[in-house]
Amino acid sequence: MTAPADPLGGFVWPAEGDSRAPYWIYLDQGIYRREIERIFEGPTWSYAGLECELPNPGDWKRSTIGEKSVLIVRGKDGVVRGFLNKCAHRGVKLCEEHTGSGEEFMCPYHQWVYDLEGKLMGLPFRRGVKGKGGMPDDFDLSEHGLTPIRVHVRTGAIFATLHADTPDFESYLGETILGFYDRIFSGRKLKLLGYQRQRLAANWKLMLENIKDTCHASLLHVFFVTFGLFRVDNPSKVRMDETGLHTGLVSERGQQELTDGTRQMASFQQHLALQDPRLLDTVREFPGDATVIMHTIWPNLILQQQSNTLATRQIVPRGPGEFDLHWTFFGYEDEPEELTQRRLRQANLMGPAGLVSMDDGEIMIRAQEGMAVDARSAGVIEMGGRDYDNADHMVTDVALRAFYRGYRKVMGL
Amino acid sequence: MSGDLQRELEDLFAHYAEVIDDGDLERWPEFFTDPSLYRIVSKENWDKKLPMSLMRCESMGMLKDRAFASQKLNVYGPRAWRHFVSQIRARVEGDRIVARSNFVLYETLIEHQPQVLCLGRYLDVLVRQEGKLLFAERICVYDNAIIPGSIVLPV
Structure with missing residues (x-):
């Protein structure tokens, strides 16, 4: 049986290539069905x-x-x-x-x-x-x-596949991402802290994009910036696997050097200090300098270490315009109770009522509504240039370009 | 429980809901003692005795930080909230009042039909300070496993 000549109703990816994300990939039912077949029921974990x-x-x-x-x-x-x-x-x-x-x-x-x-x-x-x-x-x-x-099963987390030809998990993740993975899932026994679940009226890819979109953290999340948890000049790294579909975003809390920009931010922060600083009272618990590592593991997982908040976010697609997000929070079985309490407090930043994450949920819905205005136009993904290389800063859309290069390959677009 | 206390609780709970629904969030911390415990918890976590909350404040400072962030820092679309609180039942235990009630919280987004954002029980511990009843504990246990969208304000 030959495929219909034009299965996607005349949609053609913009000539600019991976530095554009056309809005029909978030809206079209045919694209969504193909995603289910090739991605979620395809050779993926x-x-x-x-x-x-x-x-x-x-x-x-x-x-x-x-x-x-x-x-x-x-x-x-x-x-x-x-x-x-x-x-x-x-x-x-x-x-x-x-x-x-x-x-x-x-x-x-x-x-x-x-x-x-x-x-x-x-x-x-x-x-x-x-x-x-x-x-x-x-x-x-x-x-x-x-x-x-x-x-x-690999050191605490469980993955599943519906496809017979899915490669072994370790090759699937690749060396770089596996290194990040093993940092959190090191073999220490995990302790379940609980769930948060929400349904968002947005395309599932927007959730992965949100994490790969490094620029937005210092712009959208006023809470983050106001209270000094994240600044655009923090030492940061964007690391991808060969497919571009998995990403690890690493950032360190900066030394708050007194450049002009940070001096201004510092005075802003002084003015708006937390009344109870325990909310952001973090402790270093992993070796190395990274205070935040956000992993996107293709196709349905965000694995986060946001200071002392450890969580998986599982994406469940429900049509082009809706997905469920299941948050599972955890710590380690052998950790002191005091660290568990920190995790429970810092979780105020995450989930459907998260001081940071609610912004993301809301902006994804707003993006979905805005894109529907003109399905044939496209998003611009040019911050940091048009390349696909690992970056050592956050002022870049490189993880999005790499993602859409990988996505187009899987989807034949 | 005396009829006077019942009426006092009904008035207090209505006032609490009014402050949130009217957007006077800076007044929300005034309903609590310091320290206190405010939590929004899913029935799922509650039943399984998992400690994770959707929102958790342990002090006047944390309540004020949450109120401030909700009003000034977080980014969300315009909406109307309407609490409906019913079946308040309370008992006096020494100098504390332990109360339970039901709530439904409707959210109306612009050009959308109103929807139930969450629905559940308030599990409260109240104490009287300077003649005024305050929440030493207010735990909102919601039944719906999945929140439609976000909970952008305290419940």
Whole structure:
């Protein structure tokens, strides 16, 4: 079967290339369907959860890969497995709670029962009742288990893929990003602190862009700048993998050198000191100078160390104009209670009510509304030039250009 | 609980909601003792005894910082908020009053239908200082797992 000549209704990527992001990629249903097929159901590793959410055999969590509801289950053998969240009989959603624990899964409709490895253990009336009815003699339980999906666990975090040809996780991340990953997921046991969940009326890519867009932090987030948590002249680095789809943004809290610009900012800050400084009272807990590392791991994960706030943000697309964002906050099992308290306080900056993150949620919605005004125009991505090289400052859109170069390749655009 | 106290709580809770809905956020900290505990928590975290909040203030300073940031620093679109508080039930425990009530918070964005932003329970501990009832604790436990958009003000 040949593809239709013009599957995208005449949309053509702007001649300027990766320094433009046309608005139809955020709005068009055809593009969205292709994203689901090629990205979320393609050869990618999606973040599915943390091991500390299912510490014991029989524990499970419901997660979402692309648009598909999945179950992540710890078996009696301690192994983490993944399944589509539906009964093999008539498709009923098996688990409704976010997390749970048990010896088996039973679908309430006709009581098909599965073990923790997804095998169908039995079903009522299989041999009929008083010699009548029942399943055919050749019905084979082993052919009607839950649909398994590939899962990979690496030092505390769980990833899953719906595609058979997804490369191994370590090659998928690449050396640079794996280095950042291992800094947070170092093998220390994680402690689950809780969730925040929100639904945003914006395209899912805007969330990844928001993190890769390094300039906005010192402009949009007045709170950040006012209270000295982030300044555009902080020593910073933008690091990408070969595909350009994963990014690590590293920044250090600066020495507040008294240049003209920072002197002005410093007086601004004096004027607007926090009434209770504990909100931003951070401690260094990782080796090295970085105080913030924001990772975007293609296609659905933001992994953040924002001072003492450690969190994953899982993106669940819901059509071109909507996505859910699931925040999972964590610390380490062996950390002092005092550090946990810092994390809980600093979390005021994050999530749907975050002193910083609410700006992002709001601006994404506003971007989505603005782009719909003219789907055939395009965003300009030229800060820092038109190249794709790692940068040692934040005044650049390089991570966005690299991202759209990688995205176009995957999408054939 | 006496009818007088019931009426006092009804008036206080209505006043609290009014201050937020009217945008007089600088008056919001005045409802609390110092220190105090103000939290917005999902039912999910609450039920699982996970300590994460959506918003958490532990002192007059933190309440004032939040009020200031919400009014002057954060960037969000224009909206109207309307609290509905009901079923206030309280008991006196020594010099404290422990109260529970239900809330619904509607948010109306420009050119959108009003929507329920969150809905849940207030779990309160109040004390009387200089004749005035103040929140030593106000924990807002909301039922809806997913917040539509953002919560840009205190609940």
